[in-house]
Amino acid sequence: xxxxFIPSLLHQFTNNVSQIDVEGPNVRTIVNNLxxxxxxxxxxxxxxxxxxxxISVAVDGNITPMGLLEDVEPDSEVHFLPAISGG
Amino acid sequence: MSKKTHxxxxxxxxxxxxxxxxxxxxLECLRDIVGLTGTKEGCNDGNCGACTVILDGRTVTSCxxxxxxxxxxxxxxxxxxxxxxxxxxxxxxxxxNAALQCGICTxxxxxxxxxxxxxxxxxxxxEIRWWxxxxxxxCTGYDKIVRAVQDSAERIKAGG
Amino acid sequence: MTSIKxxxxxxxxxxxxxxxxxxxxxxxxxxxxxDFEITGLLHGKILRSPHPHARIKSINFDEALKxxxxxxxxxxxxxxxxxxxxxxxxxxxxxxxxKDKVLYVGHAIAGVAAIDPHTAEEALEAIKxxxxxxxxxxxxxxxxxxxxxxxxxxxxxxEFGEMTTTNNNIDEHFQHKMGNVSKGFEEADLVVEGxxxxxMVHQGYIEPHAATALWKADGTITVWNSTQGxxxxxxxxxDILDVPISKIKVVPLEIGGGFGGKIxxxxxxxxxxxxxxxxxxxxxxxxxxEVFESTGPTPGGYTWVKVGVKxxxxxxxxxxxxxxEAGAFPGSxxxxxxxxxxxxxxxxxxxxxxxxxIVNKPKTAAYxxxxxxxxxxxxxxxxxxxxxxxxxxxxxxRLLNAVKEGDRRVDGPxxxxxxxxxxxxAMKNSPQYxxxxxxxNKGRGIAVGYWFNVGLQSSCSITVNSDGTIxxxxxxxxIGGSRASIAMQAAETLGISYEDVNPTxxxxxxxxxxxxxxxxxxxxxxxxxxxxxxxxxxSKMIKRAAKIWGISVDxxxxxxxxxSSKSDPMLNMTFKELAKELEGSGGSIAGTxxxxxxxxxxxxxxxxxxxxxxxxxxxxxxxxFTSIQDAGKAIHPSYVEGQMQxxxxxxxxxxxxxxxxxxxxxxxNNSTLLDYRMPTSxxxxxxxxxxxxxxxxxxxxxxxxxxxxxIVPPTPAIANAIRQATGVRFNFLPINPAAIVKNTNxx
Numbered sequence: 001x002x003x004x005f006i007p008s009l010l011h012q013f014t015n016n017v018s019q020i021d022v023e024g025p026n027v028r029t030i031v032n033n034l035x036x037x038x039x040x041x042x043x044x045x046x047x048x049x050x051x052x053x054x055i056s057v058a059v060d061g062n063i064t065p066m067g068l069l070e071d072v073e074p075d076s077e078v079h080f081l082p083a084i085s086g087g
Numbered sequence: 088m089s090k091k092t093h094x095x096x097x098x099x100x101x102x103x104x105x106x107x108x109x110x111x112x113x114l115e116c117l118r119d120i121v122g123l124t125g126t127k128e129g130c131n132d133g134n135c136g137a138c139t140v141i142l143d144g145r146t147v148t149s150c151x152x153x154x155x156x157x158x159x160x161x162x163x164x165x166x167x168x169x170x171x172x173x174x175x176x177x178x179x180x181x182x183x184n185a186a187l188q189c190g191i192c193t194x195x196x197x198x199x200x201x202x203x204x205x206x207x208x209x210x211x212x213x214e215i216r217w218w219x220x221x222x223x224x225x226c227t228g229y230d231k232i233v234r235a236v237q238d239s240a241e242r243i244k245a246g247g
Numbered sequence: 248m249t250s251i252k253x254x255x256x257x258x259x260x261x262x263x264x265x266x267x268x269x270x271x272x273x274x275x276x277x278x279x280x281x282d283f284e285i286t287g288l289l290h291g292k293i294l295r296s297p298h299p300h301a302r303i304k305s306i307n308f309d310e311a312l313k314x315x316x317x318x319x320x321x322x323x324x325x326x327x328x329x330x331x332x333x334x335x336x337x338x339x340x341x342x343x344x345x346k347d348k349v350l351y352v353g354h355a356i357a358g359v360a361a362i363d364p365h366t367a368e369e370a371l372e373a374i375k376x377x378x379x380x381x382x383x384x385x386x387x388x389x390x391x392x393x394x395x396x397x398x399x400x401x402x403x404x405x406e407f408g409e410m411t412t413t414n415n416n417i418d419e420h421f422q423h424k425m426g427n428v429s430k431g432f433e434e435a436d437l438v439v440e441g442x443x444x445x446x447m448v449h450q451g452y453i454e455p456h457a458a459t460a461l462w463k464a465d466g467t468i469t470v471w472n473s474t475q476g477x478x479x480x481x482x483x484x485x486d487i488l489d490v491p492i493s494k495i496k497v498v499p500l501e502i503g504g505g506f507g508g509k510i511x512x513x514x515x516x517x518x519x520x521x522x523x524x525x526x527x528x529x530x531x532x533x534x535x536x537e538v539f540e541s542t543g544p545t546p547g548g549y550t551w552v553k554v555g556v557k558x559x560x561x562x563x564x565x566x567x568x569x570x571x572e573a574g575a576f577p578g579s580x581x582x583x584x585x586x587x588x589x590x591x592x593x594x595x596x597x598x599x600x601x602x603x604x605i606v607n608k609p610k611t612a613a614y615x616x617x618x619x620x621x622x623x624x625x626x627x628x629x630x631x632x633x634x635x636x637x638x639x640x641x642x643x644x645r646l647l648n649a650v651k652e653g654d655r656r657v658d659g660p661x662x663x664x665x666x667x668x669x670x671x672x673a674m675k676n677s678p679q680y681x682x683x684x685x686x687x688n689k690g691r692g693i694a695v696g697y698w699f700n701v702g703l704q705s706s707c708s709i710t711v712n713s714d715g716t717i718x719x720x721x722x723x724x725x726i727g728g729s730r731a732s733i734a735m736q737a738a739e740t741l742g743i744s745y746e747d748v749n750p751t752x753x754x755x756x757x758x759x760x761x762x763x764x765x766x767x768x769x770x771x772x773x774x775x776x777x778x779x780x781x782x783x784x785x786s787k788m789i790k791r792a793a794k795i796w797g798i799s800v801d802x803x804x805x806x807x808x809x810x811s812s813k814s815d816p817m818l819n820m821t822f823k824e825l826a827k828e829l830e831g832s833g834g835s836i837a838g839t840x841x842x843x844x845x846x847x848x849x850x851x852x853x854x855x856x857x858x859x860x861x862x863x864x865x866x867x868x869x870x871x872f873t874s875i876q877d878a879g880k881a882i883h884p885s886y887v888e889g890q891m892q893x894x895x896x897x898x899x900x901x902x903x904x905x906x907x908x909x910x911x912x913x914x915x916n917n918s919t920l921l922d923y924r925m926p927t928s929x930x931x932x933x934x935x936x937x938x939x940x941x942x943x944x945x946x947x948x949x950x951x952x953x954x955x956x957x958i959v960p961p962t963p964a965i966a967n968a969i970r971q972a973t974g975v976r977f978n979f980l981p982i983n984p985a986a987i988v989k990n991t992n993x994x
Contacts, residue, residue, distance in 0.1 A: 003661045008424035009407040018424070031544055043411055051333075054407045061660035063702060065843040079659035080407075082582035084699055084766075100360040106823045109367065111821055124282040125275015127503070130452040130535040134920035137453055165275035165631030178273040185885035188893065190272030191279060191454040191503025220929040223920065225451045225504050226727060229928040 002076040004034060005040075011039040023080075028068035030078060045080060046075055058081045093131060094158045098123070099167025107154040114138045114148075116154035117164060125165040125194050129223070136222035139162050139195040146202045148221070165194035166202060176242035177201055177235075186235035188226035196222050200236050210238070248325040250670045253880050253940035253949055258807070260948055261737045263885045266731040268501070279501045280473030281840070282458025288459070289318060289522050293358040293514060295541060296349035297874040299383035299913030300396065300636050303347060303376060306357060308842050311373040317826055319524035320374070321358045321517060325918050338576040340609050343487055343516050349378070350398060350575035350953050350960035351608050353540030354913050354982055360529045383607035383913045384980030387548045387570040390416040398575065398605045404772035418577035421585050421601035423657040428547035431564025431596030435555025439632050445980045446547035447907035450614045451925050452854040454503020455538045463526040467494045468519050473502040474724055475509045477579045481755050487516045496684030499724045506897070507613030508542055510763050522533045539918035544907060545611025546572035548604065550588065550625035560639045560650045562594045565657075569622060569797065570602040570672035574610040575631045583699075584618025587660045587959075588626055590697035591667055591851065593650045596646065597657040606671065607913055613765065614957035615894060616698040618903065627694035627899050628976060641693050641967070642675045666951075667851040668876030670695065679873045689859045689870070692967025696854075696959020700847040700943075700952040702764030706759025707776040709737060709784050710837040713830060715823025716747040717784070722761030723773040725752055727893075727954070727982035728886040729764065735882050736774040736948060740781035743822050743949045744807040746791040759841050760816035767952025770882055770942075772842055779840025779945050787836045793909045795832050812901035850953055853875040854895060854960035858968040859895030862991060865984030867903055872961075873935040879943040891957045892934040897930045898961025899928045 001021040006014050014020070020037070024030035035042035051057055051067040058079040065068040074076060091106040098121065102186070105120045116132075117123045119141070133148040140149045141163040150182035152153060168175045177200050180186070187193045196219065203210060203218045210218065215236045224232060264876035271277035278402060308320040319979045323346040329337035329776050342345065357374055361367035384390035384398065397414055404413040406420050452756045460470035468490060474480050477497035485492045514531040521529040533541070548571035555564040567588045571579035583600035604931055634641040649667045656662065672681055674693060684691050707721045719737055723729055734748040761773065785805065792810040793800045796818050804811045811826060820828075829835050857871040874891040881887040904924040908917045942949025962980060973991045 007407055007659075008422045009420070044407055054408055058660045060847075061663055062845045062847070064845050065702065065704070066845075070845075077659075077661070081586070081658050081660075083585070084583050084701055108365075118282075123275075123994055124278075127279070127453070127454070128281065128532075130761045130920045132535070132921070134533075135453055153966070169274050174270070174273065178270075181273050182269040185263065185266075185728070185889060186580055187272055188455070188886075188889050189279060189452070189454075189502060189504045190268075192270055194275045195504045197273060216928040216931075220927040221923060223453055223927060225453055225506075225897070228474065228892035228934050230892045230927075231885070231889060233928065233933065 002072045004078045013038040025069045056081045092155045096157045097161045111154045113152040120229040124214040138196045138197045177239040180235045184235040186231040192224045248670040253942050266728050278500045283471045287527045289360045289527050289529045290364040291360045291529045293355045294371045296354040300381040301378040305377045307375040307538045311370040316362040317370040321520040325520045360521035376691045387604040390604050413889040414606045415450040419603040421582045423599045425594035428596045430597045430700040431979045432555045434563045436558040438554035438555045438662035442551040444549045447544040448545045448905045450506035450508035452504025452860045455533040457532045458515045459530040461524035470494045471498045506615045536918045540841045546611045552625040552629045559734040560644045560647050565589045567599045573603045574608045576610040580618030584622040587619040588622035592648045593654040615958040619959045623696045623959045624962045631967040646671050663848050669939045670851045676685035690772040690968040690971030692964045693958035694963035698956035699849045702844045702847045703762035705761045705772040705776040705841040706841040707780045708839045711782040719750045720753045722758040723769045724764045731770045732770045732882040733777045736778040738782040740778045765955045771950045775842045780838040783838030823885045850956040852956035856964040856968045866989030875937040878953045880949035888936045891936045894957030898958045902962040902965040
C-alpha cells in the first residue's frame with residue numbers, strides 16, 4: 001500500500017493524522033479510497049476529473065504531469081503540493 | 088504634427104538623408120526612419136546605453152540627441168562596425184568570450200568598446216569598467232564583457 | 248581539490264563553441280520585439296491609472312477619437328465578460344485592462360491605436376476618466392490590518408484550494424509541517440529568531456516589453472513578441488480573449504532578457520483588440536516607466552525565521568512565517584518561498600506558514616528563483632548568527648546539517664540525488680575562502696540557496712539534410728544561449744560535430760508544445776527532447792545503412808559519426824556520406840522528441856562575498872565574489888558561468904541598492920534606470936565561478952537546470968559580510984549607503 005502524506009492544512013479531515021497507507025494502483029484510485037476513509041477530502045484535491053490546477057501531485061518525490069493518472073507502486077510515497085513555477 | 092526638417096548626414100561612411108519632426112530623437116530616426124534597427128532602446132532617458140552611437144568621434148546616447156542635430160555630422164552605428172562580412176576584432180572577441188546572453192545591450196557595448204580602444208588602445212581593467220559604466224547589462228554581470236574588451240585590445244594590437 | 252566534476256568525458260558537451268545566433272547579435276541584425284515591421288502597421292499606447300486604488304466611474308474617449316491619426320480605443324468593455332466573477336481568468340483580464348476598479352498606479356485602463364506613437368500619446372491625454380479615490384494598502388502589514396480597505400471585495404482567503412470565510416486581503420495561506428517543532432525547540436540549547444523584510448525589486452531586463460498583434464478578418468490572431476514562452480502566451484491569449492488556441496499563432500522574436508518577467512503577457516491582448524477594431528496590425532512598446540510600474544516585480548514582505556540548535560550545531564527545530572506582496576492580484580511566490588526557506592537543512596521538526604497578500608501595487612511576476620531569495624535572506628542570516636554564537640565555522644555548521652539524498656523537505660518529498668555537500672566542500676576549498684581578509688571595515692559572508700527544476704514539456708524535431716548537416720527545430724525562446732546547448736546535446740547523441748547542427752527557435756505552428764524558457768528547465772528538458780529526436784534519427788539512419796548494405800540492422804555499428812558493418816570491415820560510411828544517399832534509398836530522414844519529465848533534480852548554489860565599507864559614506868565595495876553551483880553537467884561551461892555571474896550580480900544589486908521606492912500616495916518615485924540603481928561595470932570586480940557537477944541521473948547527460956539558484960545566496964552572503972565588517976546585522980533590504988550610515992553611527 002502506498003503512503004499518502006496529508007497536507008497540514010487538510011489535517012482537519014483526518015483528525016490530525018499526517019500520513020496513512022492507502023490502496024490503489026494509481027493516484028485516482030488512491031484519492032477515491034482516501035475520500036472513503038476521510039469524507040470530503042477529495043473535493044479539496046480534485047476539480048472535475050483532474051487534480052486542481054493550483055495543486056501538484058508528487059509520487060516518490062517526483063512531481064508528475066499526469067496528475068490522477070500516474071501509476072503508484074505498493075511502496076510509493078504520494079504528496080500533494082502547491083504547484084511551483086519559475087522565472 | 089509640425090513641419091518636417093530635412094537632415095543630411097553621414098552614417099557608417101555613407102551619405103544618408105531623411106525627413107524628421109523636430110521632436111524625434113536620433114534613436115527614433117535611426118530605427119523608424121532610416122531603418123537601422125541595430126541600435127536599441129532600453130530607457131529613452133540616457134541611463135542604459137543600449138542606444139549608444141558615435142557622433143563626430145564621441146559616444147552619445149542617441150535617445151538624448153535630436154534627429155535634427157545630426158545634420159552635417161558623422162555617425163557610426165553597430166551596422167558599420169563589421170567590414171562587409173568580416174567581423175571586427177571586437178565582435179569576434181565578444182563572441183568567443185561568450186560576452187553576450189540575450190544580446191540586447193551588445194550593440195551599445197561594442198560601440199562603446201570601439202570608442203574606448205580608438206581612444207586608449209591599452210586600457211586597464213579599471214579604465215574599461217569606468218568607460219563602460221554607462222552601458223547596463225543585466226544578464227552577464229559584466230565579467231565576460233570586460234574579458235572580451237581586454238581580448239579585443241590584444242587582437243587589435245596583434246593586427247586583428 | 249577546489250571542485251567536484253563529473254568524470255564523464257564527451258566530444259561536444261563541455262566545450263565552448265560560438266553560439267549560432269551570435270553573428271546576428273553582434274552586428275545588430277538580430278530581430279527583437281521592437282524591431283518587427285509589417286505593412287500597414289499602427290502604433291498603440293496604453294492609458295494607465297495615476298491612483299493606487301480607485302473605483303472607475305466613467306471613461307470618455309470621444310475627444311481622443313477626434314484627433315487626426317487616431318483610429319481606435321479599447322477598454323475592458325472590449326474584453327469578454329466574466330460570468331464567474333472571481334477566477335484566474337477574470338483576474339487575468341482585470342490586469343490587462345482594469346474593470347470597475349484600478350488597483351495600482353500604472354494599472355492599464357485603455358488602449359489607443361494611431362498612425363505613429365507620438366499621436367497615440369496625444370490621444371491618451373484626451374481620454375477623460377472619473378475616479379472615486381479609495382484608500383490604498385502599500386505593505387503586507389497595512390493590507391493585513393483590520394482597518395484597511397478590502398481590495399477584492401468578493402475574494403476570500405484560500406487554504407489548500409478552498410475558500411475560507413475570511414476576507415482580509417490575504418488571498419491564500421500555505422502551510423507545511425513535519426514532526427513537532429515545539430518538542431524540537433524544547434530540545435535546543437540555543438534558539439535564534441529574526442524577522443527579515445524586503446521590498447519590491449524588478450528583474451531589470453534591458454529590453455522593455457514589445458509586441459505586435461494582427462487580428463485578421465478570418466478570425467485568426469498572430470502575435471510577434473519578445474517572450475519567455477510562445478506556447479504559454481498562446482494559452483493566455485486564448486483564455487483572456489476567449490478565442491480557441493487553434494486560431495492563435497505566437498511568433499517569438501529574439502528576447503532582450505526576461506528572468507521571469509516576460510512570462511506573463513501585458514500589451515498583447517490590447518494590441519490584438521485594437522487590431523480587431525482597425526483591421527490593421529498594431530505594435531505596442533512599453534516605456535521604461537511602464538516596465539517598472541506596470542509589469543510584475545518580485546514581492547517585498549517579510550520572512551520570520553526561528554531556528555533551534557544543540558551546542559554542537561545540530562539543528563533541532565525550524566519555524567518560519569512568510570508574508571509576501573502578491574500585488575493587485577493573487578499569486579506571489581510565497582508558496583515556493585515556503586518550500587525553499589529551509590530546503591538546505593536536514594531537520595525532522597519544521598513548521599512553515601506562508602501568506603499571499605493583496606496590496607495596491609503591480610501584480611508580481613516571477614523573478615529568478617521566485618520567493619527563494621526573500622526566504623534565504625532570513626534563514627541564512629539566522630544560521631550565520633548561530634555560527635557566531637556557537638563559534639562554529641559557517642560552512643562547517645551548514646555541512647553538519649546539509650540535506651542529502653533521501654532527506655525530506657518540509658513540504659514532504661524526499662530529495663533525490665542532490666549536490667549541497669559538494670557545493671559546501673567546494674566553497675570551503677575555494678581560493679577566496681582560503682585567502683585571509685585583513686584590515687579594518689572588511690568582512691566576509693557566505694550563504695547557500697536552493698531552486699527547483701520545474702520539469703514541464705518540451706518538443707523538438709530534427710531533419711537530416713543531404714549534406715550531412717541537421718536542421719533542429721525547437722520551441723524554447725533563447726534568452727541566454729540555450730539554442731547552442733540544445734544543439735550540442737543533439738550533436739553529442741548523433742556523434743556529429745556541433746557545426747553541423749542548425750538550430751531554429753520556431754513559432755507555435757511549427758513545433759510541438761514547449762513550456763516557458765524559465766524555471767531552470769530549458770537546457771534539461773528541451774535538451775532531452777533534442778536527445779530523443781537525435782536518438783530516433785540515429786536508429787533510422789542505422790536502419791537505412793543496413794538497407795543500403797543489405798545486412799541486418801543488428802550488424803550495423805554506429806560510433807562517432809561512422810557507420811560500419813560488424814561482420815564486413817570493408818563496409819563503412821560517415822554520417823555525411825549516408826546523408827547524401829538518403830534520397831535515392833527511400834527518402835529523407837527525420838526524428839521527433841517530446842518529453843514531460845517526471846524526475847527532475849534541483850540545484851544548490853553558494854556565494855562567498857568579501858566586502859569593505861566606508862563608515863563615512865556608507866558605500867559598500869565588493870572586493871571579491873565567488874559563485875558556486877551544482878550544474879549536474881555543464882553542457883556549455885561559458886553559458887553556465889554566465890548564468891552564475893548574472894544571477895550573482897542581480898543579487899548584489901538587490902542587496903545594496905535596488906528597491907521600489909514608494910511615497911505615501913502609493914506612487915513609485917524611482918521608475919527610471921537612474922534612480923532604480925542596478926549595478927554597473929564600475930560597481931563590480933570579476934565574478935569567480937566554481938561549477939560543481941553532481942550529475943542528475945534523470946537526464947541522459949546529467950544536466951541540472953542552473954539558471955536560477957545562483958540569485959538566492961548573494962543577498963544574505965553580503966548581509967553576513969556587512970555584519971562581519973560593521974557589527975550590525977541588517978534585517979531589511981537594500982543595505983544602501985544611507986542605511987549603513989544611519990545604523991552604524993560611523994563605527
